[in-house]
Amino acid sequence: MPHPNRAPAHQNVRRCLALGLVISTACSGPAQPTPVAPPPRPVRVATVAELRRPVGAEIAGTIRAVRTATLTSRVSGTVVAVHAALGASIRAGDVLIRLQARELDARLAQARAVHAHAKLERDRTASLRDLDAVASAHLDDAQAQLRIAEASLAEAETMVDQTIVRAPFGGTVTAKLVEVGDTAIPGRPLLVIEDPRALRFEAMVPEAAAHAVAIAQTRRVAIGGDGRWVEGVVAEISPSADPASRTVLVKLDLPRDADARPGMFGRVALAADERFIVVVPQDARVRRGQLDEVFVVDRGRARMRLVRTGREHDGLVEILAGVRAWESVAIDGADQLADGQAIEARP
Numbered sequence: 001m002p003h004p005n006r007a008p009a010h011q012n013v014r015r016c017l018a019l020g021l022v023i024s025t026a027c028s029g030p031a032q033p034t035p036v037a038p039p040p041r042p043v044r045v046a047t048v049a050e051l052r053r054p055v056g057a058e059i060a061g062t063i064r065a066v067r068t069a070t071l072t073s074r075v076s077g078t079v080v081a082v083h084a085a086l087g088a089s090i091r092a093g094d095v096l097i098r099l100q101a102r103e104l105d106a107r108l109a110q111a112r113a114v115h116a117h118a119k120l121e122r123d124r125t126a127s128l129r130d131l132d133a134v135a136s137a138h139l140d141d142a143q144a145q146l147r148i149a150e151a152s153l154a155e156a157e158t159m160v161d162q163t164i165v166r167a168p169f170g171g172t173v174t175a176k177l178v179e180v181g182d183t184a185i186p187g188r189p190l191l192v193i194e195d196p197r198a199l200r201f202e203a204m205v206p207e208a209a210a211h212a213v214a215i216a217q218t219r220r221v222a223i224g225g226d227g228r229w230v231e232g233v234v235a236e237i238s239p240s241a242d243p244a245s246r247t248v249l250v251k252l253d254l255p256r257d258a259d260a261r262p263g264m265f266g267r268v269a270l271a272a273d274e275r276f277i278v279v280v281p282q283d284a285r286v287r288r289g290q291l292d293e294v295f296v297v298d299r300g301r302a303r304m305r306l307v308r309t310g311r312e313h314d315g316l317v318e319i320l321a322g323v324r325a326w327e328s329v330a331i332d333g334a335d336q337l338a339d340g341q342a343i344e345a346r347p
Contacts, residue, residue: 040342044332045297046281049316050325053277061203063223063264065194066253067169073184074162077101084191086176090167096191097165099184104159111149111156118142118149171195174262194262199254201232201266204247209270213237213250221252222267223260230258232268278323279316283331285309294319295337297328297345304339 077099084096125142128134175192184190201221205213213219213234221232232252241248252268254260285307286293292309295302307322323329328345330337337343 038342040300040344041337042346043297043302043330043334043337043343044347045328045345046284046331048319048323048325048327048329049279050276051279053275057206057209058222058267058269059203059205059209061201061266061268063254063260063262063266064200064202065171065196065262066198066200067171067195068262069168069171069193070189071096071165071168071191071193072187072189073097073099073165074186075099075101075104075159076183076185077104077163079178079180079182079184079190082176082178082180084167084173084176086173088173089171090173090193091170092167094167095164096167096173097178097184099163099165101160101163104156104163108153108156108160111153115146115149115153118146122146165190167193169193169195196262197256199258199260199262200235201252201254201268203250203266203268204242204245205250205268205270207241207246207248210237210241210248210250212270219252220269221254222269223254223258224264224266228259230255277310278319278325280319280323280329281331282312282315282317284329284334285317286335294323295330295334295339296323297330297343300342300344302330302337302339302341302343304337 078101079097080100081098082096083094083098084090090096122139122142122145125134125139129136129139171193172195173191174194175189177192178184178190215234215237217234219232219234220229222229232254234250235253236249236251238249250268260266280294284294286295292307294305294307296305297303305322308320310318310320312318330343332346
């Protein structure tokens with residue numbers, strides 16, 4: 001028989017549950033508001049493009065002046081004056097070097113004396129012929145001797161004039177190989193001058209690539225080590241190949257504004273075929289240490305992709321791996337995005 005003051009067991013369970021609910025509600029305090037997700041970030045996007053690009057090798061070569069002259073002396077003599085310094089700008093006809101050749105001076109003096117005597121003899125004979133005192137043959141001989149003397153004088157003057165070395169054209173002295181007091185002999189280089197206004201790129205092109213080169217073609221030439229590209233025009237192609245290196249000499253004229261100097265290093269791009277490449281704007285690439293990343297737009301969110309990049313040209317970066325053509329990538333503040341962040345794509 002149950003105790004008159006004891007409640008049934010199921011009533012005790014209900015009371016305990018109610019009491020626990022009250023205690024839990026009192027301890028939990030006011031309900032916390034549900035956090036609100038930030039709005040999508042507006043981001044400019046661009047489509048990954050696929051372009052056709054020529055493929056081939058880059059051949060190294062040298063920038064040279066179209067007009068180059070190595071000045072030598074035609075006569076032997078002692079250098080008595082050098083009027084050109086290394087790097088000096090000169091004009092056509094400027095006197096650059098003077099030589100002293102005593103034997104030539106002596107020959108000139110002798111030729112002048114012989115010419116003066118022959119002229120005097122001709123004049124005397126002509127006067128006698130007017131008086132009919134000598135035969136016409138004597139006058140003919142005198143005139144012939146004068147002509148011989150005039151030729152000898154002109155030869156001597158020409159030889160003496162060759163002791164003066166003049167500039168054949170305007171340009172810059174790029175090599176000075178003689179000093180005052182040196183002995184100049186025929187064939188020995190004295191000065192080298194070049195015209196820096198007209199430049200040319202020269203390269204030895206392998207036989208395999210030379211067949212794709214033709215006169216008047218336009219080829220891209222990189223000048224120096226900073227990667228500046230200019231458009232060169234094929235001006236000359238050697239008709240024969242070097243049997244030792246199996247290469248062909250090719251010369252390309254450079255534009256006037258190439259901003260180069262003779263002797264600089266260069267590279268010419270020779271393409272034998274074309275291929276498709278994937279490119280993105282430079283603003284789409286994010287560099288973190290040694291890694292390159294881009295953020296691809298995927299259903300309203302930015303998804304980070306590690307990519308392998310290639311060459312840069314005209315504001316574009318070649319992507320070798322990591323993204324596909326026609327995908328969309330973020331280009332506005334890409335370095336501030338996080339993987340999975342909600343974005344609003346804008347063109």
